[in-house]
Amino acid sequence: MNTWPLKSLTVEQAMEKQFRLIDEITKVFPGDEIMTRGDLGVVKGLNQPRTTNKVEAVLANYFHAEAAMLVRGSGTMAIRLGLHSFMENGARLLIHRAPVYPTTTASLKMLGIQTVEADFNHLEDVKKVLSEEKVDGALVQLSRQKMDDRYDAEEVIRCMKEARPDLPVLTDDNYAVLKIPKCGWEMGADLSSFSTFKLLGPEGIGCIVGKKSYIDKLRQENYSGGLQVQGHEALDVLRGMIYAPVSLAISAQVSEEVADRLNTGEVAGVKEAFIANAQSKVILVRLEEEIASSVLEHAEDLGAAPIPVGSESQYEFVPMFYRISGTFRATDPEAEKTMVRINPMRSGPDTILRILDEAIKKATNEG
Numbered sequence: 001m002n003t004w005p006l007k008s009l010t011v012e013q014a015m016e017k018q019f020r021l022i023d024e025i026t027k028v029f030p031g032d033e034i035m036t037r038g039d040l041g042v043v044k045g046l047n048q049p050r051t052t053n054k055v056e057a058v059l060a061n062y063f064h065a066e067a068a069m070l071v072r073g074s075g076t077m078a079i080r081l082g083l084h085s086f087m088e089n090g091a092r093l094l095i096h097r098a099p100v101y102p103t104t105t106a107s108l109k110m111l112g113i114q115t116v117e118a119d120f121n122h123l124e125d126v127k128k129v130l131s132e133e134k135v136d137g138a139l140v141q142l143s144r145q146k147m148d149d150r151y152d153a154e155e156v157i158r159c160m161k162e163a164r165p166d167l168p169v170l171t172d173d174n175y176a177v178l179k180i181p182k183c184g185w186e187m188g189a190d191l192s193s194f195s196t197f198k199l200l201g202p203e204g205i206g207c208i209v210g211k212k213s214y215i216d217k218l219r220q221e222n223y224s225g226g227l228q229v230q231g232h233e234a235l236d237v238l239r240g241m242i243y244a245p246v247s248l249a250i251s252a253q254v255s256e257e258v259a260d261r262l263n264t265g266e267v268a269g270v271k272e273a274f275i276a277n278a279q280s281k282v283i284l285v286r287l288e289e290e291i292a293s294s295v296l297e298h299a300e301d302l303g304a305a306p307i308p309v310g311s312e313s314q315y316e317f318v319p320m321f322y323r324i325s326g327t328f329r330a331t332d333p334e335a336e337k338t339m340v341r342i343n344p345m346r347s348g349p350d351t352i353l354r355i356l357d358e359a360i361k362k363a364t365n366e367g
Helices: 011-028 050-062 074-086 102-111 123-132 153-163 212-221 231-263 292-301 326-331 349-366
Strands: 067-072 092-096 114-118 137-141 169-172 191-195 205-210 270-277 281-287 320-322 339-343
Touching: 011 050, 011 231, 050 067, 050 205, 050 231, 067 074, 067 212, 067 231, 074 102, 074 137, 074 169, 074 191, 074 205, 074 212, 092 123, 114 123, 123 153, 137 153, 153 169, 205 212, 205 231, 231 270, 231 281, 231 349, 281 349, 292 320, 292 339, 292 349, 320 349
Parallel strands: 092 114, 092 137, 137 169, 169 191
Antiparallel strands: 067 205, 191 205, 270 281, 281 339, 320 339
């Protein structure tokens, strides 16, 4: 099976991301402030903690954006608020012709947004739809929604902007930001949205970066003290983001090695293995028998995590063995019987191969 995973940063490139974030922090924070837990509450004139305001300035500079905003509700709320910043009730949103991530579907229903589909794998289809349909905005997911997705998000955004320069474009950067060279804003979108929990940050905090006019609108509506991201949370966003790029690059490197070793026959019972972004960059393993559910049960007993907490959060370090994603299952329901999804998290290849080998043997003996 052919897949087109996103091209990950090398460890050396990830190190540069880390170093540059530190450099941006030093330009905004004096040393004595960065060694604190920040302030709390709503400061007059800012309507947020001073520390949070400074962290947002760091993030805007880091992503070469006009503005940045931390929000409660992780990636889901970042996407929802991003859409709300330029979409009215009843407006029409251009999306990829593929199963939509469930929480995004809920956001579209909540906001009363109608969808128009185009196949992002074929730019001519994107141009055709934009020329024939009334479209008020677009959403581009950087990670893959189905196994045969192969589009280049930057080319898709460029195509949209060439056809409709005034078209607002929001990117869903979850599972991609700081794993690949650019965020959606840096590719030409108006806003990028993502969860900082997936970047080793605190629970429940999302981030929006991009055009100031859209973010200013959200700030005006985000005036309640209970909606503010507190200073200590904002600093924790930075602390996690410092280490995330290198950690994620190592994980991608491990994935490649595991797939290569499985495809050379190192583990009996494996038909093939390949890398895919589903949603995280993972190893998809096709088994020779329909024993996927049993393999997953035994893998959990052998120390593998069975379900995500935040998908690459600070709590997830053992390898994760779980079923293929909901969007992938929607395109191929039968694959659930023969395929398992493995995210290395912080583990090495030998641990993953040992657990998989033992789990397959136990599942096969049951049959």
